[in-house]
Amino acid sequence: MIEHRWTALVSLLALLTYFWMSTQVPRARIKCGIHAPAMSGDPLLERTIRVHYNTLEWLPIFLVSLWMFAIYWSELVAAALGVVWILARIFYALSYYAAAERRGPGFLIQAVTTAVLLFGALGRIVYGLATGSA
Amino acid sequence: MIEHRWTALVSLLALLTYFWMSTQVPRARIKCGIHAPAMSGDPLLERTIRVHYNTLEWLPIFLVSLWMFAIYWSELVAAALGVVWILARIFYALSYYAAAERRGPGFLIQAVTTAVLLFGALGRIVYGLATGSA
Amino acid sequence: MIEHRWTALVSLLALLTYFWMSTQVPRARIKCGIHAPAMSGDPLLERTIRVHYNTLEWLPIFLVSLWMFAIYWSELVAAALGVVWILARIFYALSYYAAAERRGPGFLIQAVTTAVLLFGALGRIVYGLATGSA
Numbered sequence: 001m002i003e004h005r006w007t008a009l010v011s012l013l014a015l016l017t018y019f020w021m022s023t024q025v026p027r028a029r030i031k032c033g034i035h036a037p038a039m040s041g042d043p044l045l046e047r048t049i050r051v052h053y054n055t056l057e058w059l060p061i062f063l064v065s066l067w068m069f070a071i072y073w074s075e076l077v078a079a080a081l082g083v084v085w086i087l088a089r090i091f092y093a094l095s096y097y098a099a100a101e102r103r104g105p106g107f108l109i110q111a112v113t114t115a116v117l118l119f120g121a122l123g124r125i126v127y128g129l130a131t132g133s134a
Numbered sequence: 135m136i137e138h139r140w141t142a143l144v145s146l147l148a149l150l151t152y153f154w155m156s157t158q159v160p161r162a163r164i165k166c167g168i169h170a171p172a173m174s175g176d177p178l179l180e181r182t183i184r185v186h187y188n189t190l191e192w193l194p195i196f197l198v199s200l201w202m203f204a205i206y207w208s209e210l211v212a213a214a215l216g217v218v219w220i221l222a223r224i225f226y227a228l229s230y231y232a233a234a235e236r237r238g239p240g241f242l243i244q245a246v247t248t249a250v251l252l253f254g255a256l257g258r259i260v261y262g263l264a265t266g267s268a
Numbered sequence: 269m270i271e272h273r274w275t276a277l278v279s280l281l282a283l284l285t286y287f288w289m290s291t292q293v294p295r296a297r298i299k300c301g302i303h304a305p306a307m308s309g310d311p312l313l314e315r316t317i318r319v320h321y322n323t324l325e326w327l328p329i330f331l332v333s334l335w336m337f338a339i340y341w342s343e344l345v346a347a348a349l350g351v352v353w354i355l356a357r358i359f360y361a362l363s364y365y366a367a368a369e370r371r372g373p374g375f376l377i378q379a380v381t382t383a384v385l386l387f388g389a390l391g392r393i394v395y396g397l398a399t400g401s402a
Contacts, residue, residue, distance in 0.1 A: 005393050008336050012390045015329045022325060037314045037368075046171045052325075057156065057186075059328045060193045061149045068142050100171075122146045125139050180305045191290065191320075194327045195283045202276050234305075256280045259273050 007070040010082035011063060017086050018059060021052045021093055047100055051093045054107075062114050068121035072128065078117065085113045141204040144216035145197060151220050152193060155186045155227055181234055185227045188241075196248050202255035206262065212251065219247045275338040278350035279331060285354050286327060289320045289361055315368055319361045322375075330382050336389035340396065346385065353381045 025048050029035060032042035040046055062085060070078035092106025159182050163169060166176035174180055196219060204212035226240025293316050297303060300310035308314055330353060338346035360374025 005340070005397050008340065008389070009393050009397065011332055012336060012386060012393070015332055015386065019329060037308075037318050040171075050171055056325060056328070057190060060190070060197065061153060063328065063332065064145055064149055064197065068146060072139070072142065118146060118149065121142070125143050125146070129139050129143065174305075184305055191324060194324070194331065195287060198279055198283055198331065202280060206273070206276065252280060252283065255276070259277050259280070263273050263277065 004067075004070055004075060006075055006079035007067060007082070010079045010086070011066065014059075014062065014066075014082060014086050014089075017089055018052075018055050021055055024048050024093075024097070025052055043100070044097075047096050051096050055089060055093075058110070058114065061118065062110075065114060065117035065121055068125065069117045072121055073124045077120075081113050081117055085110050085117075088113060138201075138204055138209060140209055140213035141201060141216070144213045144220070145200065148193075148196065148200075148216060148220050148223075151223055152186075152189050155189055158182050158227075158231070159186055177234070178231070181230050185230050189223060189227075192244070192248065195252065196244075199248060199251035199255055202259065203251045206255055207258045211254075215247050215251055219244050219251075222247060272335075272338055272343060274343055274347035275335060275350070278347045278354070279334065282327075282330065282334075282350060282354050282357075285357055286320075286323050289323055292316050292361075292365070293320055311368070312365070315364050319364050323357060323361075326378070326382065329386065330378075333382060333385035333389055336393065337385045340389055341392045345388075349381050349385055353378050353385075356381060 025045075026036075028042075028045045028048035032045045034041045034045055039049060062082075066078055066082050066085075069081070088106050088109035090106075092103055092110060095106050096103035159179075162176075162179045162182035166179045168175045168179055173183060200212055200216050200219075203215070222240050222243035224240075226237055226244060229240050230237040293313075294304075296310075296313045296316035300313045302309045302313055307317060334346055334350050334353075337349070356374050356377035358374075360371055360378060363374050364371035
């Protein structure tokens, strides 16, 4: 099976990026001296948790939209948009770690990328169902 | 590729419903005057966050069960159950936003729908493995 | 469609395990006498919530890696590793419910299993893209 290898590669790289974010939480705990299961008490810890959880919140939308776009429209466009999403998420994380008010641009780029994947896939699927085309 | 377009369509509509729930959180923040990253302090904000996160908690079960049912049993039954799930989730959200004690019926319908998808797919897969049928 | 039935079976069993964890939260609430939406106030409740949410955090990585390994490498190895993951997660849950300091071994086994699935799939996909093999 040779199909969709680029989509698979981008999915796994996105999940590695997400995993890297989760590893920042215990690091922030050590820096702040706040032990689990406390989830608050220091702005750096709270920002680090928000980066991790905001990405978790968006993962189902991103991953499903990525695959639907790849399967029903274009593998390579989906993979390219997936790379943009990963880079925007890394930029969002690093900006948000530095200061809460700097999180906007990275967040916006990943949101727009996800929207293009989702509405692109949705439009193509509806078009396919309406016209009966393959 | 013309396969599973209805399942894909329902998946993306479910994710749009979930995205709509996430957008209600900043709206509730403005109404209550409680800024991020605070996650509590007002019942309306807490209910809005619970709607979003309860749906996130159920998304992996729903999405995987939906696709397994569609692939191993029936595309159209899966898609129809998926539409019921989306409507139940919207009803759950609107009821829960209004009052915590009204969240029961919508939650129950989405839970039963998910259970039918999950155990339907599970039964069909075990049956297929046991009988070796296609 | 007879393909990937073992992967599908393991995915649904993993989601049932995860669902069982979610049902432990209201049970812990009754035991501790702490009502929703409060998410803290008793160590048993906090540990029960952490088991549920830690598994949710790992589900996207596990499920995607499981399927990528099954599709691009070996269905049966993926399914066997998936069973190890489920058993490790149950062991992790029961240990963590008993005492926070006993959660290590179960967590480690599921982490190593997920890493084998993720890097196994990643390696095979990159190898396939590099050599152009099927």
